[in-house]
Amino acid sequence: MTAAARMMRQTKMMILLSLNAVAVIIVGVMIFSAINLNGGLEFKVTNERTDVVSGNLEEVGLVMPGMDELQPPPVSVNIGGGGTTTLPGGNTSSNGSNNYVTGSDMESSGGMSNDTVGRGELWAETAITMYQTADFDICVASGLGNLGEWYLQSSNPAVISKFYNASRTWLGYTADRCRYPVIAGTGTTVITGGTYDGARYDKITVTVIAPPVEQWKRDVLALVNQERAKNGLSALAWGTTCEGAANTRAREIMTNYSHTRPNGSSWSTTCPIPQTGGKSGENLNAGNAAVSPRTVVASWMNSPDHRKNILDPDFKYLSVGFVFDPNTEHKAYWSQYFTTY
Numbered sequence: 001m002t003a004a005a006r007m008m009r010q011t012k013m014m015i016l017l018s019l020n021a022v023a024v025i026i027v028g029v030m031i032f033s034a035i036n037l038n039g040g041l042e043f044k045v046t047n048e049r050t051d052v053v054s055g056n057l058e059e060v061g062l063v064m065p066g067m068d069e070l071q072p073p074p075v076s077v078n079i080g081g082g083g084t085t086t087l088p089g090g091n092t093s094s095n096g097s098n099n100y101v102t103g104s105d106m107e108s109s110g111g112m113s114n115d116t117v118g119r120g121e122l123w124a125e126t127a128i129t130m131y132q133t134a135d136f137d138i139c140v141a142s143g144l145g146n147l148g149e150w151y152l153q154s155s156n157p158a159v160i161s162k163f164y165n166a167s168r169t170w171l172g173y174t175a176d177r178c179r180y181p182v183i184a185g186t187g188t189t190v191i192t193g194g195t196y197d198g199a200r201y202d203k204i205t206v207t208v209i210a211p212p213v214e215q216w217k218r219d220v221l222a223l224v225n226q227e228r229a230k231n232g233l234s235a236l237a238w239g240t241t242c243e244g245a246a247n248t249r250a251r252e253i254m255t256n257y258s259h260t261r262p263n264g265s266s267w268s269t270t271c272p273i274p275q276t277g278g279k280s281g282e283n284l285n286a287g288n289a290a291v292s293p294r295t296v297v298a299s300w301m302n303s304p305d306h307r308k309n310i311l312d313p314d315f316k317y318l319s320v321g322f323v324f325d326p327n328t329e330h331k332a333y334w335s336q337y338f339t340t341y
Contacts (some may be wrong), residue, residue: 117141122150122193122202129207132183133324133332135292137167138191138206139178146176149196156189159208168288171295185326186210210324211292211332217320219293220336224310224318227301231311239317242280242337245271249335250321253284254328274341281309283336290332300336309338316340 117124122140130136140147154160160181167178186208194201218238225235239246248270249261256262259282261269267282283306289299300306309315321335 116143120200122200123204125204127205127207129209131211131292132186132208132326133211133291134181134183137171137173137178137180138163139173144177147195147200151194151196152179153192154189156187158185159187159189160184160191160206183208213322213324216293217322220297220320221318223293223297227297227310233311233313236315236318239319239337239339241317241341242271242339243319246319246321246335246337248321249282249337250323250333253286253333253335254323254325257284257286259284271337271339278339278341279314281312281315281338283309285334286332287330290334296334309336312338314340
């Protein structure tokens, strides 16, 4: 090969190498620009699933507490008939009798009373009792509505400090008749209500009492068994084996709302499955969807995963944990511990 030919060949190779280098630089610039434009490329490692218990039961998701008291997760409550609730002191109420109105009455009737009121009045009752969980809104008589601007005042802000200018529609109330009370503590207060045009003016005495923790746990079991009966399933018995575990889990979700315990272990470590075998499941709930046994069970039944636990034909026992602390973020905390042992 002549010297001229060798020089020509070397020149071609240099040109090709230069073009390749330019291409590499262009691609590099494009990648760098894409990274900058998209805020950086982020790579995530997905861990293996760890939510399987005893091989065939998954830990279900949570019913998350509302981030804002007036904007909790929507819960459809559709409860027919009038329930009867035993109040402290032996008094009972069913659909407003004995001058008491309970959460179950409110949820079934959608108001504090179906009675008519006198001209210029708002309430048929002169006194009502409600739980500290704010288990229902304060509503005018069921025949009233579209009152326009109306007001409520509390004589004792240490019991009911104020009212939201709204109602909890997810519990079936309407803002034209009901107001959501902000409960500050137990005791008695006189609520004065009226319309700004002066057409209606009335007073009602409201007594706020602490929720009956142990009774409400048993009420949840009864309501769960009602749901199972509707679906042709046998009733669950009260679970004594994991009763302490259910109470522990209700306390733990006050600070760590998760199926993972504060120490990093699984919820199932509170009441382990025996070596002989078995099955367990957990439901959790907190906040405004958990203000009474009826509302908490209704919210679980409206969640497919939680409903699956309640209607699981394999389970035989249910332990319920409940903690109410008005000084915490979500106030009401519930746990259900289902087992076959």
